Amino acid sequence: MNGLAFLIPAALLLGLGGLVAFLWSLNSGQYDDLDGAGMRILIDEDEGEEPPR
Amino acid sequence: MTTAEAYSAFSVPGIRCASCIAKIERELTPLPGVRSARVNVTSKRVLVNHDGSIDAGALREALARIGFDAEPIGAAAPAQLGETRGLVRALAVAGFAAMNVMLLSVSVWSGAEGETRELFHWLSALIAMPAIAYAGQPFFRSAWAALKRGRTNMDVPISIGVVLATALSLFETATGGAHAYFDSAIMLLFFLLCGRFLDSVMRDRARTGVETLLRQTAPGGTVILPDGGTAWLKADAIEPGMRLIVAAGERLAGDGVVESGSSSLDLSLITGESRPEPVAPGARAVAGTLNLDAPITVRVTAAGELTTIAEIARMMDAAGQSRSRYVRIADRAARFYAPAVHALAALSFLGWMLAGAGWHDALLIAVAVLIITCPCALGLAVPAAQVVAAGALMRRGILVKDGSAIERLAEANTARFDKTGTLTLGRPAAQRPLALDSAEAPVALALARASRHPLARALAQALEADGVRAADVLELHELPGRGIEAVLGDGRRVRLGAPDWVGVAAPEASLATAFRLGDAPPRLLRFADALRPGAAQALAELRGIGIDSAILSGDRAEAVNSVARELGIPAAAQLTPDAKLERIEALRSEGQHVLMVGDGLNDGPALAAGHVSMAPASASDVGQTAADLVFLGDGLEPVPVAVRAARRTLRVVRQNFALAIAYNVFAVPLAIAGQVTPLIAALAMSGSSLIVVANSLRLRGSAR
Numbered sequence: 001m002n003g004l005a006f007l008i009p010a011a012l013l014l015g016l017g018g019l020v021a022f023l024w025s026l027n028s029g030q031y032d033d034l035d036g037a038g039m040r041i042l043i044d045e046d047e048g049e050e051p052p053r
Numbered sequence: 054m055t056t057a058e059a060y061s062a063f064s065v066p067g068i069r070c071a072s073c074i075a076k077i078e079r080e081l082t083p084l085p086g087v088r089s090a091r092v093n094v095t096s097k098r099v100l101v102n103h104d105g106s107i108d109a110g111a112l113r114e115a116l117a118r119i120g121f122d123a124e125p126i127g128a129a130a131p132a133q134l135g136e137t138r139g140l141v142r143a144l145a146v147a148g149f150a151a152m153n154v155m156l157l158s159v160s161v162w163s164g165a166e167g168e169t170r171e172l173f174h175w176l177s178a179l180i181a182m183p184a185i186a187y188a189g190q191p192f193f194r195s196a197w198a199a200l201k202r203g204r205t206n207m208d209v210p211i212s213i214g215v216v217l218a219t220a221l222s223l224f225e226t227a228t229g230g231a232h233a234y235f236d237s238a239i240m241l242l243f244f245l246l247c248g249r250f251l252d253s254v255m256r257d258r259a260r261t262g263v264e265t266l267l268r269q270t271a272p273g274g275t276v277i278l279p280d281g282g283t284a285w286l287k288a289d290a291i292e293p294g295m296r297l298i299v300a301a302g303e304r305l306a307g308d309g310v311v312e313s314g315s316s317s318l319d320l321s322l323i324t325g326e327s328r329p330e331p332v333a334p335g336a337r338a339v340a341g342t343l344n345l346d347a348p349i350t351v352r353v354t355a356a357g358e359l360t361t362i363a364e365i366a367r368m369m370d371a372a373g374q375s376r377s378r379y380v381r382i383a384d385r386a387a388r389f390y391a392p393a394v395h396a397l398a399a400l401s402f403l404g405w406m407l408a409g410a411g412w413h414d415a416l417l418i419a420v421a422v423l424i425i426t427c428p429c430a431l432g433l434a435v436p437a438a439q440v441v442a443a444g445a446l447m448r449r450g451i452l453v454k455d456g457s458a459i460e461r462l463a464e465a466n467t468a469r470f471d472k473t474g475t476l477t478l479g480r481p482a483a484q485r486p487l488a489l490d491s492a493e494a495p496v497a498l499a500l501a502r503a504s505r506h507p508l509a510r511a512l513a514q515a516l517e518a519d520g521v522r523a524a525d526v527l528e529l530h531e532l533p534g535r536g537i538e539a540v541l542g543d544g545r546r547v548r549l550g551a552p553d554w555v556g557v558a559a560p561e562a563s564l565a566t567a568f569r570l571g572d573a574p575p576r577l578l579r580f581a582d583a584l585r586p587g588a589a590q591a592l593a594e595l596r597g598i599g600i601d602s603a604i605l606s607g608d609r610a611e612a613v614n615s616v617a618r619e620l621g622i623p624a625a626a627q628l629t630p631d632a633k634l635e636r637i638e639a640l641r642s643e644g645q646h647v648l649m650v651g652d653g654l655n656d657g658p659a660l661a662a663g664h665v666s667m668a669p670a671s672a673s674d675v676g677q678t679a680a681d682l683v684f685l686g687d688g689l690e691p692v693p694v695a696v697r698a699a700r701r702t703l704r705v706v707r708q709n710f711a712l713a714i715a716y717n718v719f720a721v722p723l724a725i726a727g728q729v730t731p732l733i734a735a736l737a738m739s740g741s742s743l744i745v746v747a748n749s750l751r752l753r754g755s756a757r
Contacts (some may be wrong), residue, residue, distance in 0.1 A: 004169075008176065012153060019149040026141060036094030042071035 058088075061109045063099045063116065063123040068092060073121070089139045099123065106211035143188040144250055147243040150184030158236040174226040174233045181235035185219055193247060207387040207432070210394040214423035215241060232417075237424055237446060237738075244742050246517065247350040248432035251440045252456065258706045274299065274306030277350070291356040299344045299351055302505045307356035311336045314349035318342045319507070331505070338468050341654065345506055380698070382456045382706060383435040390431070392439070398422045401725045410727075418727045425724040429731045430716060430741035434709035437749035442702040442756070449756040450685035451695050458681035460706075461665035462699035464646045468595055468692075469659070471651035472606035472613055476588050476620065478687060479652065479671060481507055481564050481580035481718045483515035488576040489568065500549040502535045503529050508566045508580055509537070509549070536566070545571035552577060581613075589620055594693035598700075600648065607655045631658040650692060652676040662705050667692060697753040705752055716741040 025031070067073065074092045077099055079357035081090035088304065091100045101112055116123040157173045165173055189212070196208040215238045217534055222233040276286050277296040291297070291307050301316065317329035320342050329345050331339060338351055340360040355361075398419045405415035437458070443453045453459060470476050489497055498521050501513040526539040536550010546568050552559035555567035559574040564580040592602050604624035606613045617624035625636065637659050640647050649656070649663030652672030658678035660666040668680035677683050684691035720737050723729050 004172075009158075012180070015149055015153055017720040019145055022145050023142060026138065026145075029240060033095045036074060036092060039071035039094060047413045 059297040060097045061101045065121050065123045068097050140250045144246045147188035151239045151243045154236045176237040181239050205391050211430050217420045245432045248436050252436035295353045297351045300348050305340050307340050307353040308360045309351040309353040312350045312352050316349050394426045421729045422724045425720045430713035430745045433745045438705045439747045441752040443757040451691045459699045462705035463669045465648035467645045467646040468600050468602045469605050471656045474652040477582040480509045482583045484579040487753045493522045499523040585689045587690045591689040630655045637662045701755045
């Protein structure tokens with residue numbers, strides 16, 4: 001019974017943390033361009049040259 | 054330099070790869086006045102943050118220099134995307150609550166007793182009640198709206214079931230009862246939200262896809278002011294009596310009469326006619342047509358709502374009314390289903406009361422019946438299948454604008470095609486072999502590239518495809534309505550243009566241009582509006598799956614008949630937009646389900662009247678707006694592919710309904726008998742939903 005008093009709030013808070021993190025990422029537009037996010041990895045930031053196709 | 058901040062959004066259909074992103078963002082950002090540029094690959098858009106020193110037109114030119122065709126679109130984000138986002142939030146909250154409540158419920162089922170059970174019930178209530186209040190809103194609102202109008206829909210039993218289950222569970226918890234039903238209520242919401250979310254994604258995706266392709270026609274024009282100056286006015290500010298200056302390559306912003314200048318107009322938007330129409334002072338010109346050769350001045354006779362284009366748009370609206378009466382399968386099912394659910398729940402309540410079970414037990418059983426009978430499987434049956442099928446079609450280059458389009462396409466049993474731009478590519482292509490020798494071709498390319506005339510462009514395209522490099526020419530100039538003239542380095546004069554100007558006779562009613570290099574004999578170059586690749590095969594495939602085809606065209610009879618002969622299908626020529634509409638209406642009154650495939654403004658009413666309609670991505674924006682499906686690329690194969698995929702989708706939807714109903718046949722008697730524990734309800738609910746989703750996933754390869 002003592003364990004529960006500690007474990008249940010911990011489990012709920014962790015879950016709530018995940019929920020808040022998801023809602024934050026949704027609102028900050030991280031799901032707006034799923035195709036582009038994958039492509040941007042391929043862009044070389046510091047070079048002016050066009051990356052190979 | 055002003056510091057006013059502004060955003061401009063562009064639709065850039067050409068964005069495909071990582072290098073496109075890098076190129077656009079790197080080339081735009083250093084421009085003076087541009088603060089930042091951000092590419093969105095999913096919606097194929099570029100959002101530019103800039104100040105007042107640079108405007109949308111200049112940015113568009115900058116994009117064209119980098120090599121991307123861009124169309125400015127309104128910077129406002131579509132409000133509908135907010136709906137999906139709201140559903141995602143509700144889904145996340147419901148999912149979180151469902152997981153935690155379920156965990157607590159499992160503990161109760163595995164034998165938690167006394168104080169522990171009560172604690173778990175209170176915890177469940179604490180988690181579930183706010184979550185239900187938040188995540189249930191889409192259903193509560195829709196149910197309330199239906200009830201206010203004295204109707205009922207599937208959201209009414211869902212809302213009653215969820216609210217009753219929650220209230221009862223709260224009562225149970227407060228009185229220390231053995232069972233609470235928070236888990237059932239929140240799980241039900243979670244699965245139903247999945248269905249809602251898929252439905253919304255499906256509509257959004259199609260909408261952004263089509264918006265990306267939409268092109269603006271004549272947003273406005275240059276007007277001569279009374280004091281002799283000129284000003285650029287938006288289309289809705291232009292009034293009859295004003296004089297419009299229409300430059301070559303510009304679209305007319307109003308109907309009118311040509312006052313000065315002579316040129317030729319591309320009327321393909323209105324009539325479907327591919328040959329440019331010569332105009333001189335006194336000739337009538339229609340809004341939306343493209344001025345090809347030389348600047349003309351037009352006295353406006355009708356503008357805004359009174360133009361021919363607006364008239365056609367009204368005709369489309371009226372024709373589209375009949376389609377909006379079409380009832381989707383899910384709605385038809387819901388109409389029979391919703392009253393049955395209420396009746397069944399009420400009867401079980403009454404039955405158990407009469408059997409002497411007491412109001413508490415009887416109400417519990419009635420709630421169980423409500424929850425069990427409005428299963429998520431039914432809510433998922435249609436959207437899950439449609440989203441998977443629309444995704445498969447999307448990968449094949451076919452955009453579905455609305456979910457019911459797939460159902461209607463599956464029912465089509467006859468097809469009518471427009472000719473120009475639908476069966477054909479809608480742009481002239483040089484007929485091969487080109488009558489140019491190796492010395493002439495580079496010179497011809499140099500001249501052709503300098504003009505915006507469609508024939509010159511087609512010639513330039515053909516020569517570039519042959520690997521010809523343009524020669525150097527001097528004194529290049531274009532004579533409106535005639536052609537282009539230049540001088541070679543050795544003094545020889547070259548001409549490319551109208552055959553009689555160059556000095557050669559061209560047969561009447563054919564698309565041709567002539568080329569002459571110095572004293573060499575003039576060359577006649579012929580052009581034709583080529584058939585789309587795979588047109589004949591696509592029509593044969595349609596015949597194979599029981600759909601007969603015919604042509605409805607506004608073009609000349611000769612042009613239509615030659616295409617009809619080549620494809621072996623019947624044709625009707627020289628039809629006005631309302632004649633096309635009449636033909637479609639006649640077929641419909643015979644009980645036929647017509648698939649209309651067309652592209653032009655003149656097809657708009659027919660597209661809206663057809664049971665279902667398709668348009669190529671090259672279509673006018675009227676065509677794309679009126680059509681249910683839009684297909685990309687030059688080929689015509691997407692038409693039979695889409696029909697086959699739609700028929701498979703409808704089969705899967707029917708199977709899904711059968712599965713969901715079979716589940717009810719098992720579960721409802723148990724619920725009425727009072728044998729459904731929360732555990733059974735939860736298992737049955739998720740089990741049936743998963744089966745329906747799995748069945749829908751079979752459609753992934755449907756568009757091959």
